Amino acid sequence: MVGTSMDHKLRHAARTYGGLLIMGVAAIPIGLIIGAIDAIFGRALLAIGSFRDAHLIFLLPFLALAGLAIAFCYKTWGKNTSRGMSLVFDVGHGREESISLRLVPLIMGGTWITHLFGGSAGREGVAVQIGATVSHWIGRKLPFKHPGNTFLLIGMAAGFAGLFRTPLAATVFALEVLVAGRLEYRALFPALIASLVASATSGALGLEKFEVALTATVSLDATGITRLAILGVVFGIVGGAFAWCLAHAKTLAGRLAPNPYVRIGVIGVALSILLFALWQGRYCGLGTNLISAAFANGATIYSWDWIAKFILTIVTLAAGYQGGEVTPLFSIGASLGIAISGLVGIDPLLCAALGYTATFGGATNTLLAPIFIGCEVFGFSYLPAFFIVCAVAYLFNMDKSIYTLQERA
Structure with a gap:
């Protein structure tokens, strides 16, 4: 009886940690792919920003026309991808099943155009959407039973990490952002692996990390x-x-x-x-x-x-x-x-x-x-x-x- 119970516990542990290990292995190529896309997107965006600053007087007057081009692309080819992060959150909460891969070129191109012509906007939402889209699509192709939103979280973490080169922050961001006050611990290990790989990949491809060495002292009285x-x-x-x-x-x-x-x-x-x-x-x-x-x-x-x-x-x-x-x-x-x-x-x-x-x-x-x-x-x-x-x-x-x-x- 004791032996049977012990065998059951060992089999359960093997299934649990075996599945976790396999998920971590799957996170490696996901991190590589997303890190490479982030490097392309991030380096191009920085080059676009430098070009815009040097030719601002010639580009800024066409911001409205650039906006019309973005609206046309999304209306013609975007379907529901124009919802951006809202679509990602709906998939994360199980209200939507998938994110179309067409989101990736649309969000990248739209953001490049926004910045080229002087719009005041960021880049993190783009990276997170790219990561979520790619990872969720890959996860749907793999033979995992009931992965839930784990692959989505893996991609969100990798997208953030690949762009900002802050893998620890990216990991916890993905785990805590869907539901304020709750952490999605089941995705911790693969999200961390994907974040580390994505950050290393984008860094190897020339995307620099922003760092500042502070010298101030902090008083905790x-x-x-x-x-x-x-x-x-x-x-x-x-x-x-x-x-x-x-x-x-x-x-x-x-x-x-x-x-x-x-x-x-x-x-x-x-x-x-x-x-x-x-x-x-x-x-x-x-x-x-x-x-x-x-x-x-x-x-x-x-x-x-x-x-x-x-x-x-x-x-x-x-x-x-x-x-x-x-x-x-x-x-x-x-x-x-x-x-x-x-x-x-x-x-x-x-x-x-x-x-x-x-x-x-x-x-x-x-x-x-x-x-x-x-x-x-x-x-x-x-x-x-x-x-x-x-x-x-x-x-x-x-x-x-x-x-x-x-x-x-």
Whole structure:
């Protein structure tokens, strides 16, 4: 009797860990493929941004026409892929069965066009959608019984990791983003493997990782913790406000201009004028120029940079242009951190780093991902500061998320 029970336990363990090992092995080629796509997408996007900055006066006036081209492509060939991250979340929650592979070229091409002609948008949503689409499609071809949304999560993690080269943050981001307050632990091992492989692959193909070496010291006495908590409140509110404003801006734009051509055309003309009038394209593209300025001693960050980037990114995405929100959120948080560092008495570069991470967390309603991003980009020695600020930001973001279909536990 004892032997039978032991045999049953051994067989169960073999099935459990054997299946986990096989899933981890399957994650390796997925990470390779997604990392390679991320490298192509990311390097092309950076080259496009540099070309746009050098020829802005000739490209920005055609932003509206570029928007019409994007709308035409999605209306003609996109089917339901125009839903972007909402489609990914519906598949993750089991409300949709699949994501068409046509999403990959459409989202990549649409984002390249948006950035070429000066739209203020990001790139993370693109990478996550690419990863989710490719991995979920591969998972449906493999003979796994009842994998659920595991392959989707593997792809989301790999897409994030391949683009930002932060595999730990990418792993926990995929595990926690579908349902706020709950972690999808069953995907932990294969998601981590795919993230590490994707990050290494994109790095080997020339996609550089953004890193900053900080030298500031962090005081964790009562005064220091209070200052960090205040920053968390500010960054959490700003992140939550970004998510709230984005959702309402999209609703308002759709109600005022139901026709996608009219919507993107009219708003595109207004954006061209605004983006050029406001410091000749300072707020175009990803916002990496603001991030670089925030972490470069002697560079200029204006007190209004964060709010200008905040508004123009929301308008760009509400119009229907393609791209993500995270890199603009990084730039919003970093420039806001510089602007308020003197008020809270914290080193400006450290304050910018805390804003970089916590504003992202506040806008995505995630806790662990921003903490790990902070550690992987700025150093694990600052873990206590990132933990305090991101935890407070998570509590004060008004439970809002840029991912409107994110569920709550």
